[in-house]
Amino acid sequence: MQLYPAIDLLDRSVVRLREGDYEQVREYTDEVLFVAQSFQRQGADWLHLVDLNAARGAAAVNRDLIAAICRLPGLKVQTGGGIRSLATIEALLAAGVSRCVIGTAAVRDPDMTAEALRRWPEQIAIAVDSRDGRIRVQGWTEDSGINLPDFALRMKHAGAKTLIFTDISRDGLLKGPAVEETRKLKELTGLEVILSAGISSVEDIAAARDAGLDGAILGRALYEGKVDLADALRLARQLPQPAATRPVKNELPADEPAADESAVTAWNTLAGQSQQIWQALKKDAAGLVCAITVDAATGAVLMQAYQDQAALTRTLETGLLHYHSRSRNCLWLKGETSGHYQHVQAIEVDCDADCLLYRVKADGPACHTGATSCFFRRLEEFAQTAEQT
Template identity: 35%
Template sequence: MQIWPAIDLRGGKCVRLRQGDYAQETVFNDDPVSVAKEFAAAGAKHLHIVDLDGAREGLPVNLPSVQDIVNAVDMECELGGGVRDEQAIIELLGFGIDRLVVGTSAIKQPDWFRDTCRKFPNKLVLGIDARDGMVATDGWLETSSVSALELARQFEGEPIAALVYTDIATDGMMAGPNVRAMRDMQAALDLPVVASGGVTTLDDVRDLAQAGLSGAIVGRALYEGAFQLSDAIQIAQEAADK
């Protein structure tokens, strides 16, 4: 299982939100590049970046910070937040981002997303953010009438790099991930599922690895010192070796 430490950008700073609420923001570092370098030094090979301003505005906003991060570290980087048209995809891939997370546009324009996946094979990640199993869009400001699994199944067979599945209820709450929902999603689909939301302890990492998840995104727990990134990477590797 891959471990994806997260950098959430807002106003060029490294922040975390609780349950996606922009009013519940904690600024952890004014220098996202230094955070990325710390993750790399701990042995991370992957980096999950979220442009929170972009998610709300509908187009990438923190591009200078993203560019600086990508230039500073030798990691597989993915970016989500405001990736909603082909021009943004071309520009961001040109920056050196390895893969892009698309969420809102996938549910609102499924035919467009399907076609775009074919234009950029294995470069797009389907981002599904769910509240009580139902898909949330527009930076989690809206909840749709589509279930997370129903949305994911619409795109089975397309050249998608992975599915990032976020449980909003657990995100940023330091209360543990929704392992059952993550396990069920991975079991139902023939594509890599990356769990996001609520990873708080090394046992959470172990549980997700044992549940068969392809990856896990880790955020607030790292910033609050709940565990060391290097230990999480080791546990994920041990689970893969079994």
């Protein structure tokens, strides 16, 4: 099964919408090429990219970013959003896009869609975006009045080879994908069908694979650390398993991590000295100390951030790494939203007393992109990205 990590672009930033609602936007980063490179570095060979500005009929403000991503070696791009003419398809394919996804135009301009399928049969996919069994258009904001099975069969007769099925009610909610509905759509049409929306765990990916689906799109679960992309890719590429041998889905972890009592006790003895420790450390101009975090078992560098006195004190009190968020100017418990807590095993001070090294057991990836470590780009790759921007 092919796995497609997703990037949704809105105003040149990576975002996720809740059930396709433009009023419910969560912005992750404006480092779009950085995210694409991280997916590529973790083993992705396809990327699903949605231009949300174009989907609403706005100007193609993201087109140059799409072209830049297409120039990344070894990464194929499947893109949708605002593709409503043959000229747009030609321009995207010329920019390096491997597959264009037609949505609204497949409903409102069947002649153009049929011609696109005739010209580029392997490079066109049809978006089957459904809520309550009816096809939605115009960035999912309008009900077309067409039911899902009729539309899917209509597209098959027009020459479509690939469908991308989205149950809009599951999009961006992490409440599980519509695996059975997607399987039935594949059975009905006999076409290649890609599952979209709702994946929240590797078990969901295994279920899609074992249902015989051709692909799955992975979005929010990556950005919030619910799924490790490298692990998901390995799982998706395995042969389907018979139902009797599938692993039982684990219960979701509790909101709070289990305490490492021995580590907490060790740091508690130092918590009362946090003020003296802080005074002895050398701070930067902003009154912060650099904090480097490494994996206690392997020594691999995970991330670099900053601490103020409050972050150091809370780290010593709880045994969980706290940082100072410079962008939000507040105390930040690593893992409070993603569940990827960092359990402190050892703390070291450098020779100049201006940097702390934390050795941790991590509950998940350190990077907001879903990568295990924030350090996965070689300088020469970064230089290429800098040239493109």
